[in-house]
Structures are given as structure tokens and as C-alpha cells.
Amino acid sequence: MYLTRLRRKLGAALLLCAGLMGAELEAQGTYSIQGTVVDATSRRALAGVTVALRGQGARTVTDNGGRYTLTAAVPAGSYSVVFTQVGRGEAVRAVTLGDSRAVQLGATPLSESALQLEALVVTGSGVETERKAIGNAVSTVNAEQLAGSGAQNIDAALSGKIAGAQVNLTSGTPGAGASVRLRGTSSIIGGAEPLYIVDGVIIDNSSDQLINFGYRSNPTNRLADLNPNDIERVEVLKGAAAAALYGSRANNGVIQIFTRRGRAGRPQVSVGQRVGRSELTRRLNFNDYPFNEKGEPVQRFDNQDFIFRDALTVETNASVSGGSEGTQYFLSADYADQEGIMRGSDFQKIGVRLNLDQSVGGWLRLSGGANYVTSEASLVTNGEQGVGGLLTSIVFTPTDVDLRARDPETGRYRNAAFVFPNPLEVIETWQAPQDVSRFVGSFQARATPIEGGSLEFRMGYDTYSQETSLYIPRGSAAAGAPLGSAQAVLRNQYLLNNDLVGNYRFGLGALQLTSTAGVNHTYTNARNVVASASDLTLTTELVRGAQTTSSQNRFETATLGIFGQQQVGWRDRLYLTGALRADAASTFGADERWQLYPKVSGSYLVSEEPFWENSVLGRWFDSFRVRAALGYAGSQPGGAYDRFSLYNQAVNITRQGLVHSPRAGNPSLKPERQREVEAGFDASFLDERLGVTFTYYDQYVTDLLLPRPFTPSTGYFDVLDNVGELSNRGMELELRSTNVDRPRFGWNTTFIYSHNRNRVEKLAGTAFASTSGYPTRVAEGYALGEFWMPTFRRDSAGNILLNEAGNPLPSLTPEFVGSPWPDFNASLTNEFRVGSRLTAGFQLDGAFGQQVWNQTRRIMDRFQAGELYERQLRGEVTNAYRLAYFGIQSEYLEDGSYVKLREASLRYNAGRGLARAIGAGNLQFELIGRNLHTWTEYTGYDPEINLFGAATAARGIDFAVYPVPRTVTLGMRATY
Template sequence: MNKTNENLSFYKRFRFMSSVFVLMMLGISLQAQTNSYTLKGTVTDNVGPVPGVSVQLKDTNLGEITDFSGNYILKVNLNPGNYTLVFRSLGLVSKELKITLTNESQIVNNVTMNSDILGLDEVVITGAGALTSKKQLGNTISTVKGLAITESASVDITGGLSGKLAGIQVTQNSGDPAGGISVRLRSASTVNGSSDPLYIIDGVIVNNNSIDVLGTTSVVQNRLSDISPQDIDRIEVIKGAAAAAIYGSRASNGVVQIFTKKGQSGEPVITVSSSINFNSLRKKRAFNEEPFEWASSDITVLDKVPATRYDYQDMVFNNSTGTDNYVSMSGGKENTNYFASFSYLQNNGILKSTDYERQSGRVRINQTINDWASASFGTYFSASKSNDQPNGGYVAGILPTILFTNNTIDPSADADGNYPTMTFYPNILEYLETFDFNQENKRTISDLQLTLNPSDGLKINYILGYDNSESLGNSYIPIGTTTIALGSATNTTINTKQLNSDLNASFDKNINDNIKSTTTGGFSWQTDKTLLSSISASGLALGVKTTNGAASISTNESRSERSFWGGFLQQTFGIYDKLFVTGAIRMDGSSVFGKDERNQFYPKTSMSYLVSEEKFWKNNFGSSINSFKVRAAWGQAGNLTAIGPFDRLSNYSAIGIDGTSGLVAPTRLGNADLKPERQTEVEFGIDMGLFDNKIGVELTYYKQDIKDLLLARTLSPSTGFGSRVENIGTMTNNGFEALITANPIQTNNFSWSVTGTFSTNKNEVNKIEGEQFGIGNFGFSVAKNGQPLGVFYQGFYARNDDGSLLLTPGGIPQREKGSYDVNGNPAPERDASGQPTGTSLSKVIGDPNPDFIASLINELKYKNFSFRLQFDAVQGVDVLSWDTRMFYRFGGGAQTGSELSGESVRGTGAANFGIAESYIEDGSYIKLREVSASYLLKTPLQGVDNIKFTLTGRNLFSIDNFSGYDPEVNMDGQSNGARGGIMGLVPIPSVIKFGVTATF
């Protein structure tokens, strides 16, 4: 389909929906609404009043939410007759209440709801507007309340998800004020593509790209950092290929659905909150404190001379503060409600001269047009700016300068302002005081939604969503630095626009008293456009920080555009309200593939069986195992983002030579027959509620088989090309997930809840041409046949038969040598003296994929006091610490100090520098991720409903054996395959946050 036809097709769809909207508006006056009624009451559970309960008139768009005291007031205009009120809330069993409307205008019903520890009655959204209860699902879906994200003290929404769910690994890749965060649901599912889940905010597919506008991966941000966590009502997470049945193959890595707060009818409710946070370096790295230096560079000479050593860490790190301020107003009258908010965040980094500032606002208006039609409009805007510093990875930076420097140099400038040379990187104070690296981001997310219930059981939902983000990066390096003597300036802009149009319909029909049918179908169309432009200059004019007047200027511009489309049909049968069987078929297409392979079909089937609803179960096990659900799901999905918009083509590069334009032939041959990578997943699980629903257990096993991985294959030189991308690789994931939650104590005054998660995954890639290829960490991270993605493959120690190090005659460790056998395995060899001989050998020396991840959360509430404690654990993971490697050799590390003191042989560090195994470290940790205490003061003043005081700590301590700052960070940023590399990265700070929230 060409671009013109695509745009025309979208125009026709948009015109059709606009016509439907107009006709619906014209039909409002035809609805008969004879009497006005007020439905009111109080909702309680076994503890007391329950705020935030959804109260809805069944099969209509009429509903309300209970206030802080559990009260609801729903005003409606209806014909007299029989109706049903539905009460829903997270953690409580949904309840239906039949009511009869006669001549009385006021109907009062108080309702008591029971605990639902597994959330089986919880209503979730499994597609654009497609509602279902969790008990019907054969796959896992988990919900996190917005309050848990808000009180996590995380600047980023995704950071607040850490430890909240089983099967989700959240990693903060940098300690910068808005450092990027990686999220993996289960595991990596591709080699060259993205394994990020699909992010959806209020039905809008949003951009969470990690874009590098400064040329340094260590300060790359996620675009979800644009969103204020305080606007979040709840987050629903769907894992695995089953998520793709309705959302499409872009959801093959799972879906993170973010729902923002909405207004409710009644008097305006104003919420104001303000907080201050204190950031600090959690621990310092050991460094060389010996007051001596070697008198000679000859390692056989052990003479020393006095030396003054400096603690560079104290010079570049500091304690810092930040503030987060928020105000919202919600309310409404009869058929219209609104919600509006504004927030301002400012956070200083623990690395000097770094900070992050964000302003954002949101408006949401919901309009109930009549009892069968409603509309909603929302828009969100944000603007942010960060002052950054280049911080390692593959480029120069403050912390790399420290790594590469013998700390005998005073970095202070002289009387003329000249900074002494520390190493081949700029002086650390020169960075802080003269460099200027900053990012600016502007973001708008808007949506228009239309919901129709034209007849009993039929629901039609349309969503038009738009996301526009623009990132601008500016960098300036002054004249006279060590790396760029003539200075440089760069300006880079990346603009991404996304549009999604989703039309879905569902129809519920009771075939008889025992069988219920739900049919769902829909169509989606999405497009995104990205424009990148940059200008770089070197040889700056004296006193000028821009590219104007520079001696050498280069420009770069690229544009890309993609379209995705798809439709689905899903059928669910509910039998006796305890056995649910679902089958679905989906067609997905993407413009990035060849025309003959663009459209692919993906089936899905699932089953959910509430065994505990059977009479035999209730009679034999019901007293101890209150609920028992067996579930299974099987589904297929494609990865539509493993290649770029034009990667199927042979792409020529434009070039200008002596004023004449030309083209450079590519080294990679195009392939018009590329098709999406295909993932097949099977999932089995059980959900149990034990001992009067005081304990809930969710257990899940899954297996993913991924084929047709898009990888480069080497071509014969006679073709004129070096390689071509083909569907040749495979990948498997096997995993187990467990979630256990318990409410040991639940009384009116005191409650205690405990939640624990445990997840494990085994990944393996195969059918890679040439056995392996490098994917990051200077080529040390590889995709290798028969191994997990991203293992470290490099040199290792020579060892004796007992496993001890085989040292040189001088007592220094050395790299293993020998040859490789017919299977490619290293075979060590020894000369006559027993020393290594032959070629330097390499093997897999580490794995950055954890054996398991886990978390433990305790929550206690006593009257108006609450306390929360969360530990996160990542175990069995290796990291490649380039920090350790550099400290082996360049004099500022503890290794040189131990050689100077005589604790180790001089030259040991230099030898370890050349043996990669020496800087493979155990990256396992147990972190106190969150600890918080709060007190709710009710009606302290006239006109004030409540004031809440909160004290939160984040990343306060870590139990680990890592020699550096923090094993969690990653120099390849949000890279899919290259994980576990650490070099000159800002550590994740400890944060203490004090906040006050008042509701009027």
C-alpha cells in the first residue's frame, strides 16, 4: 500500500467515526428519560469504609466512585423498572445489587464487599475498551495501584514498578537525575530488535524510545520520564504472546497499560502535594590511599618515593536535593466530570552540575451523553530539561577520567584558570566547570474516545490517540581541552509523532442459563514518523558556544515512517460461570516488511477453570482452599520492530564531493522477502486462595519458542555485498513465576499484608551464522549458539589442575593459551616448564542474565498510620566491570595501593588488566528498594478533608559483593542484548523523601 492510499484509507475511517459521533449526538433527544433518581449509600469491607469503589449501572455508561468515606451518590434519569448496580474495587470481590425504581426518587443501599486476595473478580482491560474479569483469563495479568507508584519515590513510572509484580525485571541503568530504565517482562525475545513492552496510556500507544541526543548512552532517558507518577490511577501489566491477541504483535513483549485519574460528579475536590528529597552517594569505591609512588616504571624495581594522593570522588560527588509539587482538581455535575492537574519537579544529581526539571499538566473530561453513549477527551503536556555530563560507557567522561588517572595529580586550575592534564581525557573539574551538555524535551499526548452501548450486551469503543515528542540535545566543549583542543559544539533534534486509531466492539449474550457468550472484534491502525537532524562543529570561534563560525561543520538528517495495521476476532464461552474457553485469530501487518510478507496471521486459545466452584471441591477442600483456578494459554505473535523502516532495502548513502552530489553503494544487500520474527508461547498456571482468603498464591510456567530471528548473514564477495539480513535465528525462553500474598491480620484498627514474588527464566539462542557475533561491551557481549543472549566471551585465567591460578615465575597471573578442538572448545596447552603456550584462548566467562529475581513487601496499617518495606533481589548475575579493569592499571585503584604496600606482587594489576575474567564480578544484590511511613490526619481544619504526611527512603542500602558503586547500572543503556557492562557510570543514589498531601 502506498503512502497516498494509506492516508486515504485512514481519512475514510476517521470520517466514518465522525459521522457516527454526529448521528449519536443528534439522537440524544430520542432517549426516553422520564424520572430522576438519586442512588446513594455506603460501601464497606471487613475493615471499614472503602474509597475508590466503582459503582456502575449495569449495561450503561452511568457510574460513580465512592469518596474517602466510602459514600456514593449516583444521579440518573431512567424509566421505572428493574436495574442492577455493579460494585467493583481492586482487592475486593465484585458485587451486583438488584434494585427496583418506582416513584421514590431516592434509593439507599449500603453494601459490604468481601476480600478478593487473588483479584479474580477484578475487572481488567484486555484491549482498547475490552473489559473482562480476571477469572476468565487463561494468561496472567497483574494490577498495581497508582498510590504504590507515587509513594515509591521514583521519578519515573517504570522505576516504581520494580518488585511489584512477578516476572518483571526493572533495571535503572544510570544514577543520573532522569537516568534511563529498562523493563523486561519475562525475558528478551529478539537479538537485534527491542524487547520493551508496549506502553499504553488511556488507550494511546505511546513512545517510550530511549534516544541518545548527546552522543553518550549513559545519560539516555526514557520518554516515560515525561509523565508524572502522581497522575496514575493504576497500571495493568499483561505478559507474553497472549497480550498480542487483541493489541497486536507490537505487544509480543507484553503490555503495560497505564490508566490516569478521572473526575467524579460532586463538589470539586482539590489535592495539593509537595515534597522534598535528599539524594546521596550510597557508598564510595575503594581507591589508592598509599602516600607513595613507584620511583620507576620498571615493575622489577620496587623503590618508592613520597606522593600526595587525592580523593577525586569527594570532588565530583555531592549530596543534593529535589522537590516535587503537584495540584489537581476534579469534580463534575450530573453527566459531566473533569480532572485537571499540574506538576513541577526539580531534582539535582549526586554528580555535580547535573539536574533534571519537568513541568507537566493534564486535563481529562468525561461526558455521559445518555444511558447508551459517552465520550471522553484527554490531553497531557510536559516540558523538561536536564543538565548532564558525559559519563563513560563508550565515550570520555568525568568518572572515566578518574579511572584512567593516577590520583597523584591535583586537578585544581592554576591562577590563570588553566587546568592540569590528568590523562588523555579532560580534567574532572574542567568538565564540571566549563562543559555544557543539556537536553530539552517537549511532549503532548492526546486522545478522543467514544463508547456506545446501543443495545443490551453490545459495546462499541473507538479511540483516536496522538503522541508527539521532541527532544533537543546541545553539547559544548570549550577550546583547549585534552581531547578536543579546538573545541566542539553539537545540536541534535529528534521529533517523533505517533497516531493510533482503534475501533473495537464486544457483544455479550446469554445463550441459556448456563452458557454465556462474549464475542469481541476490532481493527487498529497506527503510524509513526521520526525526523532526526543534527549539526556538529569543531574548531570553534573564540568565546562562541554554538556552531556559528566554526572551522569545520557537518550536518546529518534522516527521516523514517512506519505503519502498522491489524484486526482480530475473539470468542469466549463461559460455562456455569466457572469454565471459560477463549479462541482468537489476529492479522497484523507492517510496512517495514516486503509486500508479500507484511500480513501475518496469529492464533490464540486459552482456558480458565474455577475448580473451586464445583460441589465436590467445596465439600472436601473449600474450608482450607477457598478458591482454586487452573489456567492455560497458547498464542503466537510477531515482532514488528526487529528491523527499521528501510532495512529490507539496499540503502545507498548520499555524499557530497567537491561540490557534486553522489551516492555510496551499501555493504548490506536488501531483502524484500523478510518476514516478522514469530513467537509461540504456551503458559500454564494455578491461582489459589487459602484459609478464608488470607493467603493467595499464583504460580505460572511458560515456554517461548521464537523463530525467524532477523540476523545478518555473510555473503560471498562475488555478490558485491558483505551481508544480508535474513530470517535465520531461533531463541527459547523457559520460565517460572510465583506470587504469594497474605493478609495475616485484618481488623478495624490494624492490618498486615505480605507479598512475595519469585521469577526465573532460562534463555538460549541458536542458528547464528558463524557461531557468534558481538552485540556490545566492546564486543565482549555476544549472541552465541547454545548460550543465553549477551553472555561475556573473552580471555580467562590459566589455572592448575586444582583450580588455583597458574602464575608466572615472577608470581603474576596470566591468560590461558592453547588451541581449539573440533567443537570450538578451548584446549589449554603447556610447554616443557609447565607454562601456557599456543594461542590466547577465549570462552564464555560470565552471564548477565540472572538466575532469578525476587521481592518481598510488607505493609502494616494501624489506625491512621501506615508502614511499607520492600526488598528487591537479583541473584546469579555476572557483571563486566570495566571500572575494575581500569583501576588495575592506571594507579588510582586499590590494586596499585596493595602493590605499593607489598600485599601483592608488583605487576599483578597490569596482568589482570589483560585478562577479562579478572573483571567479571558477581552482580547479585538484595536492595532495600523502598521503605516508607505515613500518617493520615483526617479533617484537621474546616474545609480540609485530610492531610497525609509521608517519609520515604529509596535504595538506602544494598547487600552485594560488588567492588564498585552499584551492580545494577549498565553502560549500554536500554540495549536489548548488551547487559551488565559498567564503566564510568553515575551510581544510583540513595533517596530520602518527605512529602505532604492535602485534600480539600
């Protein structure tokens, strides 16, 4: 019933918007504007430059030869063509469109610039707006920056490129994504990842562990389905002030991804090939003392040799684009085969994308996109799993055990220590495949019925099927599965969203006004089927056995949003914007069905004032802008049915009945609500060679969802309620400089600094563990998930207390000892150009001041694989001391600060002679290194990894997590 009412309301809103925008169509035509874009200094062709017709929504991107064809369905008249690119200034060319449908602009030079205030960005309404008119900070990453990262996933490629973003590679599992935090964490039990939108389509970015591997893991994520080579640019809206028009789903910010589209002209074919090699970046120090406790010589083994390998990655991609003045197309295909550095793990993906644009009658433009991806992954258990984690097994195994030894009677590998199976057996006989099929489709229809007015309908559909299984053969040493076990999970999910947006731009004297109104509807449907079996039938790998269980569940959610925005500009220097969105969702309680999210912002280009040029500031600054914004956004309850009291079937002998769940429903449930204030400035110096962007923000989240204890007499344990509060405060600084800009040499530098302070302001009751079994806690007055652990017990003078045997005593209660959150993040990027053919660059980024709990080292010391046991063998400590030391958890909390050589690249554009030898118009070679080196005091594999992946409040825990590898890639791309 509720979904039906939502659809009726959507239909009424669509008719209302269409009626408001209805008008007599003016005579319009489809025009084609062609030309090239070159570097103003070296005159080399520039690829990836955005070319747009100001105020009309028509845009394209230059190809590798700097060529473009801009198609626009507009009335005849005078217009401005705007050329922009990240790291460069704006170029504007006047054009008159009349009788001739084809206009040639020739070569347009584009200079390097520290600020891009004229660049077009897409706001929460889906409407393009000049950056200078927006009162909040928006970060942009272009295709060239993504390609130069060498990352397999888009989210990983963003690391170090966005001020205010913490992007961490929490696992090296093939196909695994990164953890992305924009301006801190804004929830406790909800998600912390931003909302992802591709070409106007909200997409799923799940990284759920569907199979029960025993404990935690770092699974693949669905953003891995996207092909980075298809991406034109990425825009990041970092807070509520920027993302308010996305309403109750935008608490964590928004990442908008725009894919490549075709252009008018002859077909252009691009073929790329990359081959990469990955390896373990560093090794753990295992006990290698050559004598045992009796002083007898023994052989020691470094079991890392048996589970790690040098891995190969092969990537092939091809695209063709072109079209006529009325029709443009972009078609691409990609294949990737990625081996993991852990034996038995790999990831293969095949994807196809088609983007089409069609002009109809000079006033209507239709656009569509289709992306189909199929992938296969071979997973290995890693990260704490008690049923057979590869690293778990070797950290629990004494180093005098030869894992390669086999039982002479059965021929099977001998078991590792305790209840863990031999990791070599796991690699060779266990199976954990994951198959994914995904389709993402989009459709847009944009009508321009009157000059300055547009009406756009957008529809998106994202569906995928994910099947994951785990087979453990009979005879394995896995706990609880001596006769084998099998699991299989099938998830089918689809997400449908529809938008109707009307936009009208007009002038009124010195004022420029832009009015926007729209409606949005989103619907999600997910179904899971789970089956498991133990005591398996002989010679089968199916879920068949003496004991079987199965279950099925379904989830549905729907959201309806209505929004409006008014922007007023004065003399191209002062801009004020006000907006409001109203959301209703099926996850909200009946008493809180509608939620409002307002926004106001202002932007003032002081340097455009007449007095500026002759002022003291004018002599220092080329341009100066101040901006401020206030906005509200929300985060919906994570469960589809949290507002209901649920019942489960119960059977008593032959009678059946219902038993309610331990958690009561809440008819007053509503989304978490974030208020954000941000203010900052953008300035440029030295003839636009140096640019500074600074932002300060203050977030306060109320109505945090937390389980609130319930009165026991009701029969319920707790209820999910809006009772918590937390805050994030921080600053962002970005410096861009053009150090050298000469025809034969260029050098650009970008420095980014981010600082965030998170604080839990209010809880439903007392502090609680942020994750079961680990020494992290959520407590008022502290940041989320900080470390509370036993320390050395001390006397009043601070001396460590010892027991009668001379061993240290742990404190009676856990104490606050550190935080997994960094004091600040920073990155430094340098780009070099030699002549017009050779470019090079590198990126350093790091996090400073955070701690990591090294549970891996703790287990190694306790179970005879670590250095503390080696000290015992040397007679430096006693066995009792080592065992007592195990209880002092804080002694395994380490400084997790690091600096990484994240990226280094070298690109060479071959001359025309070599390109023509293979029939190509352009030929480029590249050498890219990623995660090449880490400077850190941390003793584990990598201070960046996290046992809990992208979990909201569980960070900085290292327990046998899949390490992030070092990768070097050699590539070639030919354009025809």
C-alpha cells in the first residue's frame, strides 16, 4: 500500500512539473561546433578538456588529439563556448549560431591555472552550475588523473586527490575497494560510505560478506564493476551543505561519476593494453632462532613463502566513439585478469558499455547508457577466520612446523597448529568462488521548450546477481567440519530511480536568476537465498549432506523526494542560493513520514569589484572569492523494517506459533540528521600560477540511531531509536602551483592537507564496544571506536607492578590508550612535462597521529611464531612473562603514521612515424607504479589495512588481513 501511494504521488508530481514547464516551442536547430584545444605554452594537443555551451547543458570532451565536436539543440543566437580542465584556467570563445549548422572555431589555447572558478560542476539538482556560483567546496578529479593512478578501482584512485577525504586501502584482496570517508564519520551503526551516482543513476556500492567464513573478512565491493577507462571525471560533494538536495541519503556526502560520451565526427578507435606485476611490499618478522626450548637445533620455516606469490595482472580495453551532428555514440569493452598475491585468489572481469546521445527536432535531446559487467572471483579466507584463514594459520603455527609435510598414509597435508587446517590444503582443496552479473542502465530526455528553460527526465536502473559459495572437503581440520561443509548464497538486487527536473534561467537587469524544481523517486528490492550443509555426500561439491539448512529473505525500500532551488547572481560576482528538499521514505516511522532538508549558500568574487585592481589586496591577488554555506542532510535507517515489530515462527512439538523478535518496532523512527556549516575562500597569486583553497566546516549530527534498552516487562530487549549525537569539525587546505611553464619544460605541484576531529556528544546510555571481541569503544566525549585496553598496572609513583614471579600485572579496568583516527592527512603531487611528448609524475600521501592495534603480532608472540618467543628461547624473558605480556593489550598498540609513495608514472607519446607504422594516429607508452614504498614505524604488513574494512566505528585493527601489494604496470594505448 505504501509503495502504491508513493507511486501515485510521484505521478502527480511529474504532471505538476510538466505543467509548470509547458510552453509553446520556439524554432530551434541542432548546431555542430568543432575545433581543437592546445596548451597555450607548448601548443601540444590537450585531451580531456571539457567544452560546454554556457547555460545550455550541451557539453563534450576533447579526444587524445585535442579535437572536439560540440552538438547543441538551441535557438539561433549568440552564445559562449567555455573550455575548462582541472589544473587549467578557463577559455571562452564567442560564437553566433544562425543559418550555418556547422561552425569551426579552430585552435583554442588553454593556460595552466591554479583555480578553476569558471568550471562547470553538477549540483544536487543535477543541473550544471559554474563553480564560482556555488557557496560550498566541490572537488573534481579528471580522467587523466584517474588513468595515472594505476588503480583497478575508482575509489582507490581517489586516494590523496581530494581535500577532506580519507581514502584507505583496507585490504589487498583482488576486487576489493577502498574505505572512503568525507569529512569524518557521521554515524555509529549506520553506513559511513558516500552516496555514489553514475550519470545521474544512484548505484549500489555494497561490500557485504555473504558467506560465513567464520569471522571477519574483506570482501570485494561493487564499485569494482566500473571500468576506470570509461570515466570522464569525478565530482565530490563532501558535506550536508553541498549535498542537501540529495536529502535523507546524503549524510556521508556524494560522489558523482560521469562517463565518457561520443562526439560528432569520424569514428575514433582507442585500444589499450596493460600488464602488471604485484608483490608483497614487506614481510613479518617470524621467530627464526635455530634452537628449541631444550637447546636442540631445529629447522625454522618462513611460512610466508608458501602462501604469497608474485602476481600478474592483464588488462585490455578498447573503445570507439563518433557520430553525426544529431547522433553520437561511445562504445567500450574491457577485460581484466588480476591474480592476487595470496595463492588461490584472483579476480576476472568483462565489461561492455554503450552511451548514446540523440537530438530530436532541435529542442529535445535523448541520452542513454547501458553497462553490463560479469565478474568471477576466487576468494581465500583471510582476516581472522577460524575456519581456515591463510594468514591466521601461519601466525598461530610455530615456525618449526613444515607446512609442506604430508601424511605418508593419506597423502594429505598435515594440520597446522591447534584447530586450524594447513593453509596449503586450503589453497589446493577449498573452493570459494564468487560470480557477479550486473547491469546499469540510464535514460535522460532533456527538452528546451523555451529560451533559458529546460525540463529533464532521468531514469536509472541498477541490478545485479551475486552468487558466493564455500566448499570445505571431508577430512579437513576446519573446526566443526570434519566431514566437510558447503554454503551457497544468492543475492538478487535492483535499484530504480526516477527524476524530473525543471530549470529556468533568466536575467533581470544586473541579476541572473536560476530557478530549479524537481521530484525524485527511488526504489530498492533485494532478495537473498541461503543454503548450507555439513557431513557432505561423498564426491560432491554441492550443498548436499546429512544436515542441511536454508533460508530466504527479501527487503524493499522506497523514497520520494521533492525539491526546489533558487539561485540569484548579481553582476557575475555575488551569488546567493536557497534550496529545500522534502523526503518521505518507507524506512521512516508513520509518525515521522516527511523530513525537510534546507540549504542556503553564498559566493562573492571580491576580485571582480572595480576597486579591487587598485587596492592593496589587488596587487597581491589575481582573484579572490569568499564563500559560505549552511545545509542539512540525512541518513536513513539501515534496516528496511526497523520501524516494525517483527515475528518469527516457533514450533512446540506439533503446535506452531509466533514469537516476536527481541527488538521492538518504533513508529517514530526517523533518519539521522546532519547540520553542516562551512566557510572558506579561493585565491590565486602570481598571474594565476599559485592557487589556495581553504575550507573550515562544522558538522553536528542529531537523531543518531542507537539501540535503546527497553523495559524487560515488555518482553523486548531494546528498540532502535534516534537518541545519539556526534560532531565533526575540521579544515581543508589545497595549494596548486605552476612552478615552471615553458615550451620545453613544465612542472606543477599540488599539496593537500585535511584535519578532522570526531566526537561522540551523546549516547543512549553507557559506553559500549564498537565491535564485539575487540578493545574499541564508543564513549561520550571521545571519537568513535577509540582504543580502551588493559595497560601495565602501576603504583602511585608510576612504577610497573609485578607479581611474586616477577611478571607484569595488567590494569584492573581498560583505559583509554589511543585513537585509530589520524590527526591529519596530507598529500603531495608533482607533475612534470618535458617537451610535448614526455610527462612524468608522482604522488606522496600519508596519515599522521593514528594508532593501529597489531593483533597479528600479539598472536604470534603468544603462539610461538613471534619475536617475543624468540627472546624467551634466548633466555631474555621467561615463559610466564611472555604469557603475562599477552594480557597487556596496549603493548601491541603501535604508531600507525605513514607516508606512501602512492603513485609514480612515466608517459611517452611516440612520434607520428612510429604511430603510423601500426596504422594509428597516436601511440602512447606508460609505466606506472602504485604503492611503491611505505615509510612507517608500524611493524605489520601495512598500517592502512583494517580487519573490518569500511566499517563505521571499527578502525585500526590488524589481524591477519590481506596485505596491499606493490604493483608496477607497463601499458600501451593506440588511437586510430
